[in-house]
Amino acid sequence: MPTLRSDLLIAHRWLWRALKKGEWLWLMLAIIIAASSVTLVKQLSETVQQSMLRQAANALGADLVLRSTRPVENNWRTQAEKLGLQTSQSTTLVTMALTQDAQQEAHFQLVQLKAVENNFPLRGTLQQSDALPFTPFNNAAPLAWIDEKLPALLPLTQHSTLTLGTLNVKIGGSVRLQQGFSPMNGFAPTVLIPAAFLNQTGLLGPGSRVTYELQLAGDAQTIKRFAARLEQQHKPEWQIISATAPNEDLQKTLDTAWLFLDLAALTAVLVAGLSILIASRFYLSRWQSSLALLRALGAGNVQLRRLFALQLGLLAFWSSLLGSLLGLMLFKALSPLLADFFHPLVTVSPWSALLLGIGSGILVLWSFAWQAFQQALHASTTYLLKAPAAMPQGRHWLLSFGLLLLLISLMLGVERVLWIVAGLIVGSTLLYLSAAGLLRIMRLWQGQSRGWLRIGLSSLLKEPGLVKIQVISLGLVLFILMLMTFVRQDLLQTWQATLPQDTPNTFVMNIQPDQKAQVARILADNALTPDLLPMARGRLVAVNGTAFDPDTLDTPRARRLLQREANIAVLDAPPAYNVITARIHRPSQLPEVSVEAGIAELFGIQLGDTLSFNFSGQRWDYQVTSLRTVEWQSFRLNFFFIVEPVADRPLPLSYIGNFHLPESDGRAESLTAKLAQQTPGVLLIDVRRVIGQIQEIMTQATWAVSALYGFTLLASLVVVFTAILASQQGRVQSWLLLRTLGAGNREIIKIGLVEFVLLGGLAGLLAAVLAQIASGLLSQLVLKTDWIWSPGLWLMSLLSGIGLLLVIGLLTQQRYLRQSPQQLKRSLQQI
Amino acid sequence: MHQEITPTKPASSDAIAILKGCSLTVQPHESVAIIGRSGSGKSTLLALMAGLEKPTSGHIRLLGQSLEALSEDERARVRARQVGFIFQNFQLMPSMTALENILMPLELFQMDNAKDRALEALQQVGLAHRAHHLPGELSGGEQQRVAIARAFVTRPKILFADEPTGNLDEETAQQIQQLLFELNRSEQTTLVLVTHDREFARQCSHTLQLLHGQLQPLATTREAGHANLAL
Structure with a gap:
């Protein structure tokens, strides 16, 4: 009586034999890619996060x-x-x-x-x-x-x-x-x-x-x-x-970077999943015949299920283990580079990355190969006598979907799963319908065409199910690559724009009105000519006449802001680098105040509200006529409130200015001494080290994003290869038939070109549709700009789809073009 | 040991019209050939007899057990040690060597001395020197010989062969036929085969023709022996 133990032994033995002969190679490769990307990303992001955290903690002198x-x-x-x-x-x-x-x-x-x-x-x-x-x-x-x-x-x-x-x-x-x-x-x-x-x-x-x-x-x-x-x-x-949030704005930027890293790993896993989906279809007929054979030889249902599941499970386990170790090795190879960026480089224990990698590898195989697994299990012995096998039932799709969700929640956390479920359902329906529609058009075209074009079209449409999967996965891969290229560029540009080289890094403040000219002269002597802006220290005390009670406020930040005096600029108009998000025309005789949007939201301040400020014991009212957004991390002079200067309101003014000093510039020390001697009370604040730290973090994050991008690119290429090889058997069969019928290389190449150009074109078209929708949604929902029709995107997508498929077609087909019918027949048996 | 078939209908609906009612009894150590035109239902009949397929009505007794009452797993257990099956298209695992293909059933049921028995079977079909070759590296005749070795390596009591020479040239076909009859004699195995080659069929102790869904006896070169056929 076969037991689990004996079946495990047999499964191991059979799997090992098959592996030695190169069987299961594509599945193995896909699992290895999935597991290694997850392990690498997890270990990389953990190390980067911990190192950044330690760097921030070192700067703070503590974790908290x-x-x-x-x-x-x-x-x-x-x-x-x-x-x-x-x-x-x-x-x-x-x-x-x-x-x-x-x-x-x-x-x-x-x-x-x-x-x-x-x-x-x-x-x-x-x-x-x-x-x-x-x-x-x-x-x-x-x-x-x-x-x-x-x-x-x-x-x-x-x-x-x-x-x-x-x-x-x-x-x-x-x-x-x-x-x-x-x-x-x-x-x-x-x-x-x-x-x-x-x-x-x-x-x-x-x-x-x-x-x-x-x-x-x-x-x-x-x-x-x-x-x-x-x-x-x-x-x-x-x-x-x-130390986790040394600066709120920086935290937001880094959150985007982490999200990109997570998405890159998820993309790599999904891309690997697609290649498993394709590869499992490729292996399906082989699995069906071997399971039917085992059944004919007398294996019972339980034993069959167990043997097959064990083989797949063992394959998943060993490949995941191999992939995870590869991921760790890649990480190890990258470590010297990391050590250049991070001081100190915190070495994170590899166990959690290893376990996550193995778990993801196993899950990715089961989620994407489950359909083929079930279909193969239902292969009856009559399959050997060439009867069709039963199709998998609806519940198996559900299980496949469930496993996929488990995988995603493992990688991105449960809270994001809802969005992803919705996205997956809408996305896959859209993809399926588009692919089916495109194929229908091809079929109509086939009816109208003649000669080699017709043969090319018919060989493409020979297995519509497989072609649908191919078009969808190639389209998806192209789309993901385009999206990642775009997001990466955008991310890098935003980061670079956040802190340009000449970011002001030295502040001079607490300049009394009678010291202004003197300070300007001292600065000018050092070739520095910053604008010195007037400001007053004041506190917001009431909105529309209702006084604030700090104890009733929910957020500690709001309470702190109310208890402290704020720097309030006294200017006719907000600086040009602030973005006005809402404005009303002066509705009353009260002087104007412009409020930073974040603080307005925190205190529930609306346009038209009257704000009362206390400036050293004097209370003045202003009316809110504009709201602005401010990039705090830009290190420019920014203020929560900007009030209009009014002649009969003597505010306790002082001046503030800022400028850029190169890191190695020695002027800071001499300026500090000169200002202290000639203009007592004036403060020179040097934030060069903080800016240096932020710039370093940005460089680190940029590097991590680029590394992951490259990795995903490689993984995607493997999918494209798998997708093409999945239909290799049918293609070589066609070449054999055409050769036997007397077709020369010229005809075969023409027919092959039709197939690859169309496949690449269809995938490119699908990717362009997705990219257009994504960029539309992004501009409408996030950037709040108009929907732009971008012909360049369509052209690029189509050309890259066709180009990619042509290169792969050339690489995968050239050896068959030189073969005689007899050699082709032999090749067929080896595919 | 005998096998009996009374009006049979396979489970698959497209074959209902093919087998309208046939009755056949096969005695131990006999060799029976079923001939008929392409699409006459020969292979379906063979699959029913071997328990690969379940009839929707009628009775099949194989080695004393009524197949129609058995579940898929129970029929598999009957096949496991007592039935061998040879397919027209060999059905060898392309990624396994000749030896590994023969080892498969032995390993599946954890039989003793698996490797020795597999090598012996290969020797018997004259392919000991090809033990470590993949099916793709073997000729059609060699592949079928490996399939035959795999079918009898478990010492089955009855061997079913579906067009075992259908994909082979005349000379190779004759070698395979000889091999099958030798095994039938030396291993005392009952042989039931389906073919459209009348010469091949004539060498069996019985030949039946499947015509319009019904089995009809044909004259044979041998005596009727233990045949017990009822329509």
Whole structure:
């Protein structure tokens, strides 16, 4: 009696024999492509994400920072430590630092004093600068590490003493601080001291403006859970900064990149699935005859099903394993390249990528080969006597579809499946109908044609089912390639446009009206001529006369924005680089205010509303006459509110400007010193490092997108090959017949050309229809532009379809053109 | 051991009109040939007798078991060790060597000494030297000999052959015919074959003609033997 164990042995043995003879090759290749792309993409995106995260965490000094204007209750630290997280606390305040030069003359400078614990920072290291010798902190004598910018502002040497409040500290070295390390980074140079000495400064007291931070680091999931728990507290004095979202706009850009990567992997899997669908049709008659034979030899239903399923299952497993390992090897080969881009490169455990790859490979085989599997199982013994086999039933299509959905949800997450189901149903119906329609037209044409054209058409239409699959899959592959080319180009262009080379990276602010001319002159001396825009610090206090109560607002961001003073520009018109999305003509005598669209949505502000602002105790009303969108990540001067200047409203004005300084430019230090000396209070904020970081991330994401694009391109070519080889047997049979009837190479080539040109043309046509619909939907729904009929797209699609098929036709047919009928007969047996 | 067929109709509807009512009994170790024109239903009749197909009415007893009452799996079990089948178009697995094709049924039912038995069968059909060749590398006659070796390697009690020489030239056909009758004698196997070659049929102990869906006896060169035919 056959058992599962014995059948497993037989299945293994038969599969191995078949593999040795090159059987199952196309199926195997398709599974390998699917599994390797999923593994590669998963490992690549995990590594890239983790490396970026680590880079962001290093810049932040932690994975998560809870920043508060009041001391953070100790129980949060205890809770975090119970969860296994590392913690560190710091206290930051702005104070005046004093030092004396060699002539005993006193020098003052506004600094950010940051008292840190010994384990600071939790992520990354403090970069020592070479300016001064470095001494580690110890709790015996107070030491200070100073920002490398401070020696330009104060006459400091390694023997200097710095007075902070009532505490005198020795200089322990200078450090380069990254953005995020200090809450007010850039406004004033930072001085780090050990937390144990903070009380001795005497600076903590009622009225002092202090920022408290609880820094956390640890396992990503725990951090995420803890961040969620903190968010739930809705404490207005808290700001929760996560390394996952160092910047909201950047996060959006990166989300697009991740989506592209996921889609690229899904595309590779679907493309591989299509090649399985085609290959399984190619193998179907062979499977049917072998199963019918086994049945004739006396194998029972259960044993047959088991043997066949085991063989397919083993094939899926081994090919997936091979594919996944190949994916990991490809990743390994790419690692040196990655290491150039990411510092540090976080090595992610390969297990989850390996498992996902194997799972996807197995699922992709079963979803796309299920129909052929069922059809083959129903092959009765009379199949051997040439009776037709039963067609698969509707429920098998459902199962196939179900497996496909499982595969997609495994790759993209359950929440996206609904959209994909709808897309798949609409897409496949559309594809099927188009293919069927095109074939009907071909059939009509065949009736009207003569000679070699008629033979060519009839050989194309010999197996309409197969041709439908071929046209659909080739069309889909062409469409996917066109879509990916377009999306990739668009993505890269958008990214490049986001942060051009001359992005402003240095801000000069807090310029009082009487300092404006002086600052402009100092800047002009350094060949810098930025526009200095007038602005005032103010707070939104009421909308249409109704005062805001910050505690009633749902989102912490809205609460924070209301509690803080905002920079409000005082300009006649918004800058040209802002896009006005809605505008009304001045409806009343009130002065105008233009509001950024995001903030308008957050507070429910509409056109025509009256906004009341508090500018240093003075309340003024303005009417909203326009809404604008602003690219915050562009680093240009952008404002939530832009109010109209009014002569009889004396606002507390100051000026702000920005400009680009090359990374290696030394002018920043001399400018800082000059401005500090000649225009006290004016701040120079250098964000070059932040911009550098963002540009680096963009380069990394661009690279990852391009790598995946190339991979999908390769996978797609394999599908096209499979699609052509699926009908090879029928084609060689035709060549044999034509040769026997006396046809020469010329006629055979003409007939072959008809078949390949038509197949490529039909697929190109289908791809063009899909691309036109997709670009139409994109322009209507996303870009809000008009539907554009693009003849270039149709031409490109048709030509690439025909060109591709002609090249593949040449590659796959040329050896048969040189063969005699007898050789062709032998070739037929080997296909 | 005998086989009996009373009015039979195969399950497939297109064959209903072909077999209108035939009765046939085959005794152990006999050789029976069924001849008839193309499309007369010979192959369908053979498939019914071998239990490859299930009749919608009538009775078929194969080796003492009523086939019409058996499920697909039960009929498969009957075929597994006691029935061999040879097809006109050989039906060899193209990706398996000659030896592997013969090994297939032995492995399927985990029979002992599979490889030795398969090699022995190949030897018997004179193809030991072609053991590791793929079907595509063998001539038509060689392929059919491999198919014959596969059919009798399990030592079946009855061997059905559907036009076993239909695709072969005259000389090769004669070699195959000789082989079949030798096996019929040496292995004590009952042989039921379908052919349109009257010369081939004449060498069997019985010859029947399928005409208009009915079986009619033809004169044979041998005595009627154990034939028991009732219409």
